[in-house]
Amino acid sequence: MHVFVTGATGWIGSATVDELLAAGHTVTGLARTPDAAQTLTAKGATALPGHLDDLDSLRTGASTADAVVHLANKHDWADPAESDRAERAAVEAMLDTLVGTNRPFLVANALSGLTDGRPATETDASPEAGPGADRGGSENLTLDYVERGVRGMAIRFAPSVHGAGDWGFVTFLAAAAKEHRVSGYIGDGSAAWSAVHRTDAARLIRLGLEHAPAGTRLHAVAEQAVTTRAIAEALGQALDLPVASIDPADADEHFGFVGGFFGMTMTASSRLTRDLLGWDPTGPTLVESILTGAYSE
Template sequence: MAINKIFLTGGTGTIGTEVARDLVAHGYAVRGLARSDASAAKLQALGVTPVRGDLTTLDVARAEAAAADAVVHLAIDFARVIDSGSEEQAFVEAVGDVLKGTGKTFIGTSGTYIGVGTGKTPFTEADDGRPGAFRYKFESTFRSLGDDGGVRAIVIRPSLTHSDKIDGFPRTVIAKPRELGFAPVLDGGEEKWTYNDLHDVAVLFRLALEKAPAGFSRYHGTDESTSNRQIAEIVAAHWGVPVREATREELTEAYGFFATFFGKDNTVSSVATREQLGWEPKGARFIDLLKDGTYFKQL
C-alpha cells in the first residue's frame, strides 16, 4: 500500500518535531494534531497542516485516521505521564478500531525503558519487557492490532534522545547537579543508560514507515550505553561538586518520573533494527557532547 498522507500526533515535541521535519523533507503530506494556537503555528512552520484537537478529541482522531494512509503517534505528556495513560489508551484503541482490516500503518512510540531492570543481558526488539511496566499495555495493544487486527502495527522504542542542543532529559541530568550541590548516583551508579541522536531516531521512524513488514513489528532507536557514574563524574568535575550516593526519595524529589532510571540497568541492542531496516546511527554521541563542553556552554 502506497503511503503519502500521514496523521501525526506529538509533532511539536522534541522527537515529534524532528520526525515531522524529516517526513516533510522526504515528500510526505503530514497533518498534525495541535492542541493550541502556538502548536498549530509551530506545525505550520514545519510544513505540517495543523488539525485542532488533542488525545481526548476522539472524533477528530477517527476522522483523521480514516483519511490517512498512516498514523504516527508520538504524543505523551511527561508532566502527567501516569494520569494521562488512560486518555492515551482510549486514543490508541479508537484509532486502532478505525484501522482494523485496512492494512494501513499505525506507528506507536514506546521506549527502551520498558526493559529497565531486566538485567545486563542486552534487551532486544523481540523482548516484551516486564508485565506491568510503563508502556507494556500500550505495546500489547499494538501487537494485537498487528497480529489479529489487519493493521500494519509498528512500535518504536527510542532510548534517551539527545542532540547538540541541550534539552529534555540531558538538560536535567547536566543542570540538576549544579542546583543540588552534588551529582547523585544510586548503588554506585554502575548501571548503564542508553542514548541515541535525535535525528537518527527521526530517520528510524521514516525507515519503519517505508520498510516494515505487514503485521506487528518493533524497533529500537539506540546507539550507545554509558554508565550513570561516568556521566556523574564528568558533570561533577565541571560544576566543582562531589559525586554522592543519593536515596531513592531524594532522586524522586529532584528528578520526578526520571528518577526511576537510577540504579536500573538499561543495556539495549538494536542489531535487529539495523539489519531489518538498514538503519545506521550517524549523529554525535551523548558522552562526546558532554566531554567536549557542547552542553555546558549552553547553560
C-alpha cells in the same frame, strides 16, 4: 505518503516531522495550541487542532492519512494512571479507525521494565498488557491489531534521546547538578542507559514507516550502554562542577523524580533493527552532546 503525527511539535515529533518532509512525505500534525499549529504550518505541514482526549480529532487524523506515528503522551508524573488511561483510549480510537486498511501505525514505547539484568532485544515482548498497564499497554494493543488488518509496529526509545533542546531525563540531571553544585551519580555509577541522538531516532521512524513489516518492534538505540558515572562526569565537565557519588538512600532528594530512573540499568540492543532497515546511527553520542553544551543552559 501522507503521515499523521501526534506529538508533532514535541522533542522527537518535531524532528520526525522534519525528517518526513525532507524525504518528500506530506505531514499532518496534531496541534494542541495555536502556537503549535503555527509551528507546523511554517514547516510546510498541515495542523489538525486537537489533543489526546479529543478522540474525534484523532480518528479524523488517522482516517485521512496513509500512515500514523503516535508519539504524544501526557507524561503526567503526578498522575500516571491518567496518562495511561489517555494513552489507551487514544491508541484504541486510532487503531479502530484503521482496521482493515493495512496502513502503518507506529506507536512509541520505552525500554524500562522489559528485562531484568540483560539488554533487551526486539524479540522481547512487553510485559505491559491491558488498560491498567503502563502506557495503557499500548504496544501490545497495537500489535494485537495486526490480526485485524493494521500494519501495527512499536518503536522503543532509549531512555536518553539526546541533543540540544532536550527536556528529558538528562535535563533534570543537569538541573540537579546546578542546584546542588555537584554532578552526581548513584552508588558506584555502574548502572547504564542506552542512548540515541534525536535525529537518528527520527530517521528510524521514517524507515520503519517505509519498510518495516507488521508486528515489528524497533529499537531506537545507538549506544547500548552509557554508564551513569560517565553521564555524571560529562555533565560535571560541561558545567564546571565537581563529580561525586550519591548514596542510593539520598537519590530521590538529590535528583528528584529522575533519581529512581538514574539508579536503574535500562539498556537494549538494536542489532535486529539495524539489520532489518539498514539503520546506521550517525549523530553525536550522549557524552558528545553533553560536552558540546546541549545541557549547559
